[in-house]
Amino acid sequence: MFLASVFYWAAIALAHSQIRNAPAQWAALNNSIGGRLNVGIPLARPCFALADTAGSINATECAAVRAGWTNSLFLVEQFGAYMNTQWSSCQATSTPETCLIFGLNVSDPTPSDPPNVCQQGSVPLFYIDVQDASDVQTAFAFSKENGVPLVVKNTGHDYIGRSSAPGSLALWTHKLQSLSYDASFVPDGCPASYAKPGVTIGAGAIVNDVVAFAEANNITLVAGAETSVGPSGGWVMGGGHGALANTLGLGVDRVLEFKVVTPTGSFLTANECQNSDLFWALRGGGGGTFGVVLESTALASPKLTLQVAFAAFSRTNTNATRGFYEVLVEHSVTWAEQGFGGYIEPNQALYVTPKLNSTEAAATMQPLFDYVTSLAPNDNGVEILSTEVPSYGVFYETFIAGSGAPVGENAVLGSRLIPAANFGNAMSRAALVDALMQTLAHVTFDLSLIATTPYNVPDDGSTSVTEAWRTAIWHAIAEGGWDGPAPLAEEKATYTNISNAADYLRAITPDAAYQNEADVHEPNHEVSFWGTHYPRLLEIKQKYDPDNLLTCWHCVGYDPQSPRFSCYV
Structure with missing residues (x-):
């Protein structure tokens, strides 16, 4: 934590010195927000002797970067960090413009040694550490007046590059970390009859903090x-x-x-009773x-007792693996109907x-336990467990925390929602x-099946969201990538290759995917992400953002010819 703090404050001090020498419009922006405009510095900059960016080589800061490169709780605190590192790079240049080290061997100095040069890539040139609505309003006005691309960055968990862009200004919302609980929360403008227990986040x-808050x-x-989403x-x-x-919903x-600042500069409350169209779109x-x-x-x-x-x-x-999949496919609809979600x-x-x-849970999972147990004579890695936990917080800390998606590498996904129809009969199950x-044979990282759909x-x-979520049993993710530059x-x-791997699942399923964990080149993405809702979403987008100041890859109303996407491959 100390090293992370040292690195952060050193970067802030450097940023302020750079801004003093920035062009006039940036200096004016800095003055308008009380001197809180910062230079976007690639995370690995302190490890490079040669660079085309702000900053300088620093052994202490480099050691902190290397120690935290694969730790999402470290990365989330650094503006210049992206969980999947290619989104800090400009991938489309003949020699990709990067400032990366290796994630699998962080101590290897090769990527950062001369003649390699740290380059800005897609890390925004400047960012505002957002404190309130006025920061966002000022940024929207600046973007419109100066034609500077604007991006929104929160935690850096982004599989399709929506929170970075070359030559851009970023709004970093990560420091907005308030949490409060109201047992009778009434949405603003709604009658008292709307009161429900709510946590304002x-x-x-x-996630780490939100789960702990709920438990408390x-x-x-x-x-x-993932702990830092x-x-x-x-x-x-x-x-x-x-x-x-599965039982509580997405x-x-x-x-x-929602409390939201729109690109026209309005600070709005969106709920069922006011700005309801925007509320629907944000959901x-x-x-x-x-x-x-x-x-x-x-x-x-309320706190829930859970069977695991x-x-x-x-x-x-x-x-x-095939036999394992056969058991899962045979029983997954039943398990979904019984409220099971999982990974x-x-x-x-x-x-x-x-x-x-506990008795019902153990009984329904017996086919899974029987199959895995049958492997035991020749497999010393066999493990089965059926247990009860008193809350989601206990489940999270025991089974999930610390085991999220890998970070510090370049990750590529292919995504599919797999509906109950694919589990419906012997032929469809075999297919x-x-x-x-x-798919598994063609991925370079892994194939994950996420049983966290709102089936009930x-x-x-x-x-x-696409209506396909409601009939899906699994959200499948084909994963690949590469390490370093x-x-x-x-x-x-x-x-x-990863898109081709996902094609095996696309061939037997309707067009439906989870937009947050999707193929960068998802075919027919407007339908895959939103089903029949895209036309209405586009109308709402044009109402609240008529100048298209907020545009991102495969987002509603995006323009694929925009120069902000020049680093995509």
Whole structure:
């Protein structure tokens, strides 16, 4: 923590010295926000002797960077850090413009040694550490007047590069970390009859803190699995799935209110009773699109007793994977109906439900336990567990915290929502298992099956995510990537290969994917992300952002010819 603090404050001091020499319009912007404009410095800059960016080589700061490169709780505190490192780079140049070290061997000095040069890439040139609505309003006015691209960055968890852009100004919302609980929250402008228990979450609060807050207040909130994701940021505006989504709904199902600054400069409250069209759009239309959310209020449920099932075998036992998938595919609709949500890797499954008692949970999971146990004579990695925990907080700390998505590498995804129809009969189940095995054979990282769909929460028309979420059993993610700087040809090949891997699942499923964890080149993305809702979303976008100041890759109303996307491959 000390090293992280040293690095942060050194970067801030350097930023202020750079701004004094900035062009006049930037200096004027800095003055207008009380001197809080900062220079965007790539995270690994202190490790490089040669650079085309602000900053300088510094052994102490470099050691902090190397120690924290794969630690999301460190990265989330650094503006110049991106969990998936290619989004700090300009990938499209013949020799990609980067400022990266290796994630798999952070002590290797090769990427940062001369003649390698730290370059700005897609890290925004400047950023505002947002404190209140006026900061955002000022930034919108500056962007419109000067034609400077604007991006919104929160925690840096971004699989499709929405929070970075070359030559841009960023709004960093991570420091907005307030949390408060109101057992009778009434959305502004609504009658008292609307009162519900709600937690108001600042845009920058992270899952770790939100789960701990809920536990301290004896309540339950839906949250993502990765510790440093922002539940009030892009996670919720893109849908927001979590282990309890099966019975409690997606994050968007539970939002009671947003406080948002729109690109026209208005600071609005959006809920069922005012600005209801914007409220609907923010509940699934995507982050960084309709406005900058400063906080949201989420529905709180009582503390829940949960049943947990876990089964695993050795990852090296690849001969067992097909049989494992066959068992999962055979029983997953039943488990979904029983409220189970969870996370599946090719050699393990973690499930949790609030709907059953311990006896019922163990009985329904017996086919899974039987299969994994049958592997034991030849597999010393076999493990099964059926247990009860008193709250989601205990489940999170015991089974999830610290085991989220890898960071510090360049990650590429292919995404698919797999509906119940694919589990409906012997033929469709066999086809699904075949597709899973083919996908797995073509990924370079992993294939994750996320059983966190709102299967028991019907679509009531109040959200703008694709309707396909409601009939999906799994959200499948094909994962690939590369480590550190790489040639353009290798980058392109990785994107193509992972998209091709996902094609095995696309071939047997409708157009539906989770926008926050999607293929950068998702085919037919308007339908895949939003189903029938895209035309209405576009109308709302044009109403609240008529100048398209907020535009991001595959977001509502995006222009693929915009120069801000010049670094995509």
